[in-house]
Amino acid sequence: MGKIILEYLDGNRIYVCTKCHIHISNYKSRISKNFRGGIGQAFLFEKGINYHVGQPEDKDLMTGKHIVQDVICNGCNKVIGWKYVLRIIKAYRESEKYKEGKIIIERHYIRRIKWS
Amino acid sequence: MQVFDNLALQEVQSISIDGSPDRLKEIIRMILQELNQMGYSDVCNILEEESQTKLDTTQMNELKESFLNGDYEKLLQQLEFSETINRKLQYEIQKQLYLELVQQKNYEQAVNLLRQLSEYNEKESQVLAKMIFLQEDASQLYIELAIPIDQGEQRLQLYQKTLNLVNFGDFSLKTQFDKVIDQALEYQIKQCPYHNDSNENKNYSLLLDHNCQCYQIPKNNSIIFQDFDDEVWIGKFSNSGIWIGCATRKNSIYIISKESQQKISKAHQMDINSLVFTSDDKLLFSASNDKKINGYDVQTAQLKVTINQHTNEVLCLAYFKNQLFSGGVDGWIGIWQDNGKLINQVKSKVIKNILITDQYMLLHNAAVFSITVIENDFKFNKIITNLEEQELIVSSAISQNQQFLVLNISKEKPKLHLWSLKTFQKLHVFFGFQVKGIEMKCCFGSKNDNYVCVGSQDGKVHFFNKNNQLQQNIIDGHDQAINYVDWHSQTAQLLTASDDKSVKIWIQDQVTQQQIINVSNEYDQPSNSQYGEIEEEQDDHEDEEEYQQQSEGDQSF
Numbered sequence: 001m002g003k004i005i006l007e008y009l010d011g012n013r014i015y016v017c018t019k020c021h022i023h024i025s026n027y028k029s030r031i032s033k034n035f036r037g038g039i040g041q042a043f044l045f046e047k048g049i050n051y052h053v054g055q056p057e058d059k060d061l062m063t064g065k066h067i068v069q070d071v072i073c074n075g076c077n078k079v080i081g082w083k084y085v086l087r088i089i090k091a092y093r094e095s096e097k098y099k100e101g102k103i104i105i106e107r108h109y110i111r112r113i114k115w116s
Numbered sequence: 117m118q119v120f121d122n123l124a125l126q127e128v129q130s131i132s133i134d135g136s137p138d139r140l141k142e143i144i145r146m147i148l149q150e151l152n153q154m155g156y157s158d159v160c161n162i163l164e165e166e167s168q169t170k171l172d173t174t175q176m177n178e179l180k181e182s183f184l185n186g187d188y189e190k191l192l193q194q195l196e197f198s199e200t201i202n203r204k205l206q207y208e209i210q211k212q213l214y215l216e217l218v219q220q221k222n223y224e225q226a227v228n229l230l231r232q233l234s235e236y237n238e239k240e241s242q243v244l245a246k247m248i249f250l251q252e253d254a255s256q257l258y259i260e261l262a263i264p265i266d267q268g269e270q271r272l273q274l275y276q277k278t279l280n281l282v283n284f285g286d287f288s289l290k291t292q293f294d295k296v297i298d299q300a301l302e303y304q305i306k307q308c309p310y311h312n313d314s315n316e317n318k319n320y321s322l323l324l325d326h327n328c329q330c331y332q333i334p335k336n337n338s339i340i341f342q343d344f345d346d347e348v349w350i351g352k353f354s355n356s357g358i359w360i361g362c363a364t365r366k367n368s369i370y371i372i373s374k375e376s377q378q379k380i381s382k383a384h385q386m387d388i389n390s391l392v393f394t395s396d397d398k399l400l401f402s403a404s405n406d407k408k409i410n411g412y413d414v415q416t417a418q419l420k421v422t423i424n425q426h427t428n429e430v431l432c433l434a435y436f437k438n439q440l441f442s443g444g445v446d447g448w449i450g451i452w453q454d455n456g457k458l459i460n461q462v463k464s465k466v467i468k469n470i471l472i473t474d475q476y477m478l479l480h481n482a483a484v485f486s487i488t489v490i491e492n493d494f495k496f497n498k499i500i501t502n503l504e505e506q507e508l509i510v511s512s513a514i515s516q517n518q519q520f521l522v523l524n525i526s527k528e529k530p531k532l533h534l535w536s537l538k539t540f541q542k543l544h545v546f547f548g549f550q551v552k553g554i555e556m557k558c559c560f561g562s563k564n565d566n567y568v569c570v571g572s573q574d575g576k577v578h579f580f581n582k583n584n585q586l587q588q589n590i591i592d593g594h595d596q597a598i599n600y601v602d603w604h605s606q607t608a609q610l611l612t613a614s615d616d617k618s619v620k621i622w623i624q625d626q627v628t629q630q631q632i633i634n635v636s637n638e639y640d641q642p643s644n645s646q647y648g649e650i651e652e653e654q655d656d657h658e659d660e661e662e663y664q665q666q667s668e669g670d671q672s673f
Binding site for chain 1: 510
């Protein structure tokens with residue numbers, strides 16, 4: 001179905017998908033390294049590119065109940081992390097609010113390029 | 117202010133009882149006016165008699181008589197004009213009056229009038245002044261002013277001048293007939309959907325409705341190259357138009373001509389982003405996401421040179437004056453010789469495409485929504501301007517005459533933006549084709565780069581006329597999406613590369629026999645591909661080890 005339209009990031013210290021090497025996010029956007037995913041360590045990023053999200057689901061995580069969406073890489077269609085959904089209703093813990101709208105990518109699925 | 121239009125006004129004033137002007141009568145009057153102006157007065161008289169319609173109605177006759185009698189004051193009262201025309205007419209009438217006064221030797225009044233005349237037109241007034249003060253050379257002066265010597269003729273001339281002035285505001289000798297024809301022609305040209313503004317056809321024949329034939333659009337399929345190993349993502353003509361370089365989804369390169377088809381399997385390990393021929397068509401360079409640039413001999417399809425110096429994906433190539441330009445994720449543009457030797461490096465952002473003209477180097481930035489225009493001197497460090505866009509620019513192309521740039525902006529809604537490279541302004545936006553998240557190449561084509569061509573998701577090819585923004589033509593190209601279009605200006609051939617694993621060539625002329633050529637004979641390059649595979653496996657192993665160690669660490673914690 002043709003070559004998909006890809007976005008790119010300028011600058012150094014970029015994280016790319018392990019399998020298809022498309023740009024996902026960069027060091028500037030990385031907020032925290034202290035996350036745990038199904039496979040191991042995961043990073044919290046402010047924003048990313050070249051991904052799309054799946055359906056919102058209710059999930060029970062280590063930090064409590066959240067509504068999350070799968071983050072899927074555009075190039076290889078693999079689930080590489082998840083995204084906390086922006087909610088309007090306050091139903092869950094206030095301390096977790098800072099994660100909303102940001103994405104979490106599992107470290108196993110991404111690689112570093114242009115790292116000085 | 118309304119301009120007094122004599123024929124029209126006459127008609128309106130002499131309308132028949134049922135309330136509508138008689139079309140037949142109007143036509144005859146127009147013809148009479150035209151014939152009169154052309155000088156065929158005899159024919160005019162005969163026509164007037166036979167058709168029982170006169171060129172001038174009673175009101176016009178009265179007007180004419182006023183002129184011929186020299187009733188200038190009455191005249192100026194009768195006719196209503198705009199400011200400028202009034203002034204001009206007044207001047208002309210006063211001039212005539214002056215001449216008559218001089219004839220009658222009424223010098224006092226003449227001199228007074230002369231003062232008024234000189235306010236409007238000094239140059240002529242000086243000539244007029246000579247008439248009083250140098251009486252001998254009167255006839256000479258008349259010739260200078262282009263006025264006949266006989267008074268009756270003078271008055272007639274004034275009358276005709278007035279008519280012309282009143283019709284069109286200038287002293288042109290156009291009749292209503294001419295005016296209508298000019299307007300009709302203008303309208304037809306505007307309506308012409310295939311209108312081509314070349315200088316050849318400036319004198320359009322009046323006998324036929326103007327309609328540029330769409331002969332400029334190559335809509336006849338002359339050759340189909342089929343049986344590629346997968347979707348064809350790039351298809352490019354060589355400079356001479358004889359060879360075609362294609363790249364498919366399986367990372368194979370095909371070098372094709374009508375006589376020979378050669379395939380290079382697994383030319384790269386990852387997506388091929390760009391293909392470019394050298395100016396002499398001897399080598400074909402390819403750039404890929406596997407960070408390599410390969411150069412193949414066009415005749416034999418042998419790998420001649422590999423450039424490994426990029427540390428990240430190479431997204432684009434360009435060839436200009438025996439130098440190869442490459443750009444990509446690295447952040448620098450490499451300038452190479454044909455043998456792979458690096459000549460120069462230019463710092464840049466992440467570059468999706470490099471377009472080079474005689475004057476500029478245009479860099480299509482991948483991360484920022486803009487095109488950077490750099491002066492094409494040897495150093496490439498002078499940035500002239502940035503062409504800003506609101507959305508991601510998917511693909512870009514330059515016209516043959518290097519005056520125009522077209523950008524495919526299709527992330528949200530499919531559209532093309534046309535930019536001028538003279539004024540660096542956005543000229544127009546073209547809509548109409550379909551895109552669903554895949555890269556589609558657009559290009560210019562035909563003589564004078566009149567058309568912009570782009571493929572569509574549904575397999576149709578869209579042509580837009582650059583000058584006349586009515587959508588031109590859509591031809592059924594393929595069944596599936598068209599990824600790449602290339603239009604070769606000299607041979608006037610269009611190439612479309614599609615997901616249906618075929619490449620089609622289109623020409624303007626009628627095709628007597630369509631050629632179907634299978635490209636599936638292979639000239640494998642075994643040495644290249646094996647080496648590549650071994651490297652890849654090693655890389656994978658390294659990665660796995662790294663992650664295993666780390667996860668163990670976590671679990672123990």
